[in-house]
Amino acid sequence: MEIMTQKRPSLAGLLKIKRPINVVDIGANPIDGEAPYKQLLDAGLVHVYGFEPNPDALARLNAIKGPNETYVPNAVYDGNEQELKVCKSQRMTSLLEPNSELLSYFHGFPEWGEVQERLLIPTVRLDDVKEVKNIDYLKIDVQGGELVIFRNGINRLSNCLIIHTEVEFLAMYKGQPLFSEVELFLRELGFTFHRFVPLVSRTVQPLLVNNDIYNGISQVFWADAIFIKDFTKFDQLSSVSLKKMALILNDIYGSFDIALRALMAVDTKAKSNLAEKYLKYLSERCGMP
Numbered sequence: 414m415e416i417m418t419q420k421r422p423s424l425a426g427l428l429k430i431k432r433p434i435n436v437v438d439i440g441a442n443p444i445d446g447e448a449p450y451k452q453l454l455d456a457g458l459v460h461v462y463g464f465e466p467n468p469d470a471l472a473r474l475n476a477i478k479g480p481n482e483t484y485v486p487n488a489v490y491d492g493n494e495q496e497l498k499v500c501k502s503q504r505m506t507s508l509l510e511p512n513s514e515l516l517s518y519f520h521g522f523p524e525w526g527e528v529q530e531r532l533l534i535p536t537v538r539l540d541d542v543k544e545v546k547n548i549d550y551l552k553i554d555v556q557g558g559e560l561v562i563f564r565n566g567i568n569r570l571s572n573c574l575i576i577h578t579e580v581e582f583l584a585m586y587k588g589q590p591l592f593s594e595v596e597l598f599l600r601e602l603g604f605t606f607h608r609f610v611p612l613v614s615r616t617v618q619p620l621l622v623n624n625d626i627y628n629g630i631s632q633v634f635w636a637d638a639i640f641i642k643d644f645t646k647f648d649q650l651s652s653v654s655l656k657k658m659a660l661i662l663n664d665i666y667g668s669f670d671i672a673l674r675a676l677m678a679v680d681t682k683a684k685s686n687l688a689e690k691y692l693k694y695l696s697e698r699c700g701m702p
Contacts, residue, residue: 423458433481435462435545441464441465442470452664460481464489465486466486467503485544489562499529499531501525501529505556507555515584539570542569545569549572549573550661553578559578561590574654574658576639578637578640582634585634604640605642606639608638609639613633614631644675652682652683655675656687
């Protein structure tokens with residue numbers, strides 16, 4: 414999962430949210446660098462509940478965690494015992510079988526996707542996870558198993574505000590649901606697709622650009638996709654939820670326009686003037702006219 418690293422002035426001082434934002438991170442292995450919510454974590458604005466079945470990755474997370482982080486070894490999926498395919502590249506280890514036919518068209522992937530070990534592991538449904546009672550922000554990266562987790566987490570997702578998930582446009586794994594299927598399901602749950610951060614492409618063999626197997630020309634392969642509660646129905650959310658949405662959208666994604674709509678909805682409910690203050694904030698701190 415590739416993430417955004419740009420930091421911008423936080424909206425926390427303006428909103429003064431008293432309750433911490435509950436972040437759930439499924440597949441919390443830090444192999445791809447900082448989590449997208451790290452700025453909020455460093456500022457003490459969130460509590461992270463991370464799920465990581467890989468013992469080595471879990472040990473690394475626990476070794477560096479702060480007071481607002483809790484990590485457990487559960488594999489979140491469908492609640493049944495599953496076979497974990499441990500691949501040569503840790504980034505490709507999955508409960509799904511690598512799609513060797515598709516991977517053969519891309520540089521590096523046939524080797525990275527070689528299954529080195531098969532382990533039977535228990536899994537738990539997101540709806541049955543005891544450590545989490547409420548999700549404000551969900552970050553998920555489980556190599557193709559995202560839609561199964563969503564389908565087994567409908568109750569937990571009912572109050573979720575923002576989902577940051579990896580999606581694929583080509584089936585890296587056999588039987589893997591693609592972006593269109595994920596989008597359709599989350600739309601039924603009241604989420605709107607917001608943006609990609611970013612789209613990732615790879616060059617199809619045999620062409621190789623600048624002798625770089627990571628270089629991409631035209632074929633989009635995967636992305637991190639952001640889904641948010643439908644902004645045309647912000648009036649159905651509580652003021653606290655709307656403030657949390659505004660903070661996340663401003664601080665992590667720079668989605669100033671949707672953040673403004675959230676604060677306008679707060680003003681309607683609470684007879685406040687946060688939207689006016691936010692416009693001034695954008696002018697003074699973000700250089701927006």
